Amino acid sequence: MTRFLSVLLTWSMLVSLTPRAVWGQAAGRPKIHIVIIEGEGAINNMRQRVAREPIVEVRDENDKPVAGAAVLFALPSTGPSGAFANGLTTFTATTDNLGRAIGVGLKPNGLEGSVQMKVTATYQGQTVSTTINMTNAMGAVAGAGAGAGAAGGSAKLIGILVAVGAAAGVGAAVALRGGGTAAPSPGTPRPPVSISIGTGTVGGQP
Numbered sequence: 001m002t003r004f005l006s007v008l009l010t011w012s013m014l015v016s017l018t019p020r021a022v023w024g025q026a027a028g029r030p031k032i033h034i035v036i037i038e039g040e041g042a043i044n045n046m047r048q049r050v051a052r053e054p055i056v057e058v059r060d061e062n063d064k065p066v067a068g069a070a071v072l073f074a075l076p077s078t079g080p081s082g083a084f085a086n087g088l089t090t091f092t093a094t095t096d097n098l099g100r101a102i103g104v105g106l107k108p109n110g111l112e113g114s115v116q117m118k119v120t121a122t123y124q125g126q127t128v129s130t131t132i133n134m135t136n137a138m139g140a141v142a143g144a145g146a147g148a149g150a151a152g153g154s155a156k157l158i159g160i161l162v163a164v165g166a167a168a169g170v171g172a173a174v175a176l177r178g179g180g181t182a183a184p185s186p187g188t189p190r191p192p193v194s195i196s197i198g199t200g201t202v203g204g205q206p
């Protein structure tokens with residue numbers, strides 16, 4: 001009995017002296033981080049209700065993709081925002097074999113401005129977060145700018161044609177004087193000036 005108690009006491013002392021860090025190493029898990037693939041800086045078209053779906057990739061500390069991680073996409077509950085395919089401002093997806101997850105069916109709401117989407121990934125007890133910055137904008141803005149540019153270009157073209165026509169008339173009168181032929185009297189009608197757009201021909205009618 002005394003020998004048994006001695007062995008038991010010795011075993012207990014050995015267990016109590018064993019470093020706890022050794023036990024913790026076996027339970028260690030790789031650290032993860034989020035990489036934004038699509039969505040950062042995107043402009044969501046409010047008029048057409050079109051937005052770029054966010055795509056993120058979860059990787060470990062060796063920069064290798066992590067499959068099976070849960071990813072939560074969360075839009076603002078107020079102000080410029082939107083909704084996913086489920087009609088909510090939040091969407092949960094699981095990373096595939098490439099470590100990627102997609103916020104499916106994203107559409108902007110009716111408020112213009114910057115949108116900050118929070119993305120949270122969870123894997124084996126670890127949680128990391130990042131933010132995707134987007135902008136809700138009216139698609140008609142670009143169209144209006146293009147229309148104004150076209151109108152300005154048409155006005156410039158008309159001005160050029162008028163100037164060319166006037167110059168052609170003066171040139172015809174000068175040519176008549178230079179050739180020794182008397183210039184037409186004020187009562188004599190001038191020959192019409194023809195301007196051909198596309199051929200580059202400017203001159204009097206034969």
